[in-house]
Amino acid sequence: MIETENRIAQLFERHDGSEKIMSLFLTAGYPDPQATVDLILGFEENGVDLVELGMPFSDPLADGPTIQYSSNVAIEQGITMKKILQIVEQVREKSQIPIILMGYINPVLRYGVEAFCEDACNVGVDGLIIPDIPIEESGILKKEADKHGLAIIYLVAPNTSDERMSKIDEQSEGFVYCVSVTGVTGAREGDEVAKSVQRFIDRVKKNVTRNPKMVGFGIKSHEDAQRIAADMDGFIVGSALIDTIRKHYPEEGWKDEVFAFVRRLKYGKQ
Amino acid sequence: MKYDLPTKEGYYGEFGGKFVPEILIPVLEELEEAFNDAWNDESFQREYRHLLNEYVGRPTKLTYANRLTDHYGKAKIYLKREDLCHTGAHKINNAIGQILLARRMGKDRIIAETGAGQHGVATATACAKFGVDCIVYMGAEDMERQRLNVERMRLLGTEVRPVTSGSQTLKDATNEAIRDWVTNVEDTFYIIGSVVGPHPYPKMVRNFHRVIGDETRKQLVEAEGRETPDYLLACVGGGSNAIGIFYPFIEDESVQMYGLEAAGLGAETDKTAATLSIGQPGVLHGSMSYLLHNSEGQIQLAHSISAGLDYPGIGPEHSYLHKTKRVNYKAITDDQAMEGVKLLSETEGIIPALETAHAIAYLDELMPKTSKDEIVVLNCSGRGDKDMGTISKNIEH
Numbered sequence: 084m085i086e087t088e089n090r091i092a093q094l095f096e097r098h099d100g101s102e103k104i105m106s107l108f109l110t111a112g113y114p115d116p117q118a119t120v121d122l123i124l125g126f127e128e129n130g131v132d133l134v135e136l137g138m139p140f141s142d143p144l145a146d147g148p149t150i151q152y153s154s155n156v157a158i159e160q161g162i163t164m165k166k167i168l169q170i171v172e173q174v175r176e177k178s179q180i181p182i183i184l185m186g187y188i189n190p191v192l193r194y195g196v197e198a199f200c201e202d203a204c205n206v207g208v209d210g211l212i213i214p215d216i217p218i219e220e221s222g223i224l225k226k227e228a229d230k231h232g233l234a235i236i237y238l239v240a241p242n243t244s245d246e247r248m249s250k251i252d253e254q255s256e257g258f259v260y261c262v263s264v265t266g267v268t269g270a271r272e273g274d275e276v277a278k279s280v281q282r283f284i285d286r287v288k289k290n291v292t293r294n295p296k297m298v299g300f301g302i303k304s305h306e307d308a309q310r311i312a313a314d315m316d317g318f319i320v321g322s323a324l325i326d327t328i329r330k331h332y333p334e335e336g337w338k339d340e341v342f343a344f345v346r347r348l349k350y351g352k353q
Numbered sequence: 354m355k356y357d358l359p360t361k362e363g364y365y366g367e368f369g370g371k372f373v374p375e376i377l378i379p380v381l382e383e384l385e386e387a388f389n390d391a392w393n394d395e396s397f398q399r400e401y402r403h404l405l406n407e408y409v410g411r412p413t414k415l416t417y418a419n420r421l422t423d424h425y426g427k428a429k430i431y432l433k434r435e436d437l438c439h440t441g442a443h444k445i446n447n448a449i450g451q452i453l454l455a456r457r458m459g460k461d462r463i464i465a466e467t468g469a470g471q472h473g474v475a476t477a478t479a480c481a482k483f484g485v486d487c488i489v490y491m492g493a494e495d496m497e498r499q500r501l502n503v504e505r506m507r508l509l510g511t512e513v514r515p516v517t518s519g520s521q522t523l524k525d526a527t528n529e530a531i532r533d534w535v536t537n538v539e540d541t542f543y544i545i546g547s548v549v550g551p552h553p554y555p556k557m558v559r560n561f562h563r564v565i566g567d568e569t570r571k572q573l574v575e576a577e578g579r580e581t582p583d584y585l586l587a588c589v590g591g592g593s594n595a596i597g598i599f600y601p602f603i604e605d606e607s608v609q610m611y612g613l614e615a616a617g618l619g620a621e622t623d624k625t626a627a628t629l630s631i632g633q634p635g636v637l638h639g640s641m642s643y644l645l646h647n648s649e650g651q652i653q654l655a656h657s658i659s660a661g662l663d664y665p666g667i668g669p670e671h672s673y674l675h676k677t678k679r680v681n682y683k684a685i686t687d688d689q690a691m692e693g694v695k696l697l698s699e700t701e702g703i704i705p706a707l708e709t710a711h712a713i714a715y716l717d718e719l720m721p722k723t724s725k726d727e728i729v730v731l732n733c734s735g736r737g738d739k740d741m742g743t744i745s746k747n748i749e750h
């Protein structure tokens with residue numbers, strides 16, 4: 084491993100706040116492994132600052148229909164942990180965009196936590212988001228992740244107490260993932276997110292003071308993002324991206340449509 | 354040997370815990386506090402006991418199975434008659450306990466998952482009794498297999514939501530119930546149907562079923578002048594009926610316990626639900642336990658002739674009791690279970706549930722090793738009416 088400071092930390096250090104940091108979630112192996120590599124490389128040229136690469140799981144109980152679908156497609160096409168790590172390796176030949184692996188703990192346990200952290204570090208992964216590992220269960224992962232320089236990013240939710248938010252802020256590295264609404268992942272109708280979110284954002288501002296703050300869940304457009312992330316360092320989009328891929332794949336020029344969507348997300352209508 | 358698990362963090366050795374999204378942590382903390390408070394509150398206990406007696410029909414009988422005993426000519430066999438509970442299985446003990454807790458917490462929307470439909474029916478029944486809204490998630494394939502129970506739930510005023518994701522069976526129904534729960538955390542209470550899920554569910558469901566073992570202890574004194582049997586047998590899906598009868602005897606080292614899981618077509622085939630026999634530890638539905646999963650950690654589909662045992666996981670406390678060898682877990686095939694159905698029907702005039710039949714089938718193996726002065730208690734977890742369709746398709750007369 085090259086001894087660089089973690090790419091996520093560098094990203095937030097460089098960030099001057101003039102525009103919001105944009106992180107995109109996509110499922111590794113959807114629509115296929117090579118496409119995942121191409122998409123990530125294209126993202127970087129189209130304003131994406133950070134990539135959350137989903138490790139598909141057969142039973143994604145915090146995910147809505149969109150990510151259930153992309154996970155199923157990837158699994159049916161034979162995605163494996165090894166192949167996910169190869170995707171990162173291929174991206175790293177050309178790009179230094181920060182990459183976080185996101186997924187449920189069981190495939191990681193089965194691979195072996197120690198081997199997983201070591202291999203992830205070697206291919207150039209920067210961090211981990213494991214939604215079914217709350218801080219109470221962090222012991223299972225922390226030692227190995229620390230040893231290999233992988234940031235563990237924890238989540239806070241609208242029903243997380245003030246006290247717990249600051250505890251999570253203390254344990255999280257890289258940033259804190261602020262889940263804007265209760266429920267599963269998935270793009271929300273209309274203004275559903277914006278309406279309920281302000282009180283939560285205010286509490287996050289007060290209690291998460293150590294880490295950068297990224298807000299996600301339900302964001303589907305530039306306008307959503309600007310409103311919801313006004314007081315945050317940036318925002319995360321997942322299901323709306325996958326819905327867009329699903330709409331255009333495999334027609335001719337589908338990637339250009341996806342990149343156009345990504346530019347609109349970041350910069351608005353131009 | 355003192356037994357006081359789970360730990361404060363919800364662990365049974367290395368098994369258990371709370372592997373859930375952040376949104377559920379405050380809810381589980383609230384639930385744990387409410388449960389501990391209720392469990393130690395005499396008025397809650399009084400109301401729970403009253404309903405068990407007057408509505409469920411407890412205590413259930415401990416029936417001496419004389420013809421079954423004669424069939425083997427060895428130890429005396431008793432049946433703990435959970436099949437006589439209202440709705441036909443032990444599941445109602447837990448449904449009643451949890452609905453009382455839900456009301457105490459001011460939650461007026463109930464959700465549940467169901468496989469065979471027994472837990473769904475028990476929950477629908479408890480909700481009807483209390484006039485509370487109830488939604489049951491059920492795999493579309495299970496709805497097909499267990500039509501009668503779907504009709505029962507609907508008649509009881511429950512909305513049965515078909516689950517078409519994944520394998521369309523119990524594990525997917527559980528995923529969908531959890532998705533509903535994280536979306537509606539404020540007003541919704543999730544009544545889990547077995548000793549699975551994140552802490553405090555495995556402990557709570559165990560406590561609501563321990564009445565099975567507690568009664569057995571008293572009834573054995575009356576029947577035999579002794580408090581403990583030599584052998585306890587129960588079938589294991591998630592493991593609620595088994596832990597209900599085992600738990601009050603765990604510290605009695607002389608009691609040998611057998612948990613019978615479903616081998617399906619055979620534990621060595623890929624059509625099986627023999628989680629402890631062939632599974633590996635992992636995390637599913639919020640706790641660390643043995644699981645059926647492939648080398649990539651993807652959950653495998655279980656198979657059993659009995660929908661109630663057709664689950665790729667098992668409660669974390671059973672994983673612990675397996676690992677420490679306090680309980681012996683054995684796997685019983687579909688064919689053996691069918692033989693068990695016939696045996697109990699013909700010798701005792703009791704048609705058991707296909708789940709229960711797995712425990713009965715193990716008698717063939719166990720009984721020759723017993724002696725006449727010993728006592729076997731088998732937990733007759735449910736009656737077989739719900740399974741008549743499957744039974745008549747598979748039985749050889």
Ligand SMILES: Cc1ncc(COP(=O)(O)O)c(C=O)c1O
Nearest residue numbers: 471590591592593594661708735
């Ligand atoms: C009669 C009966 N016994 C046993 C089970 C299995 O569940 P558990 O292992 O939680 O007792 C079921 C589940 O539906 C059942 O209906």
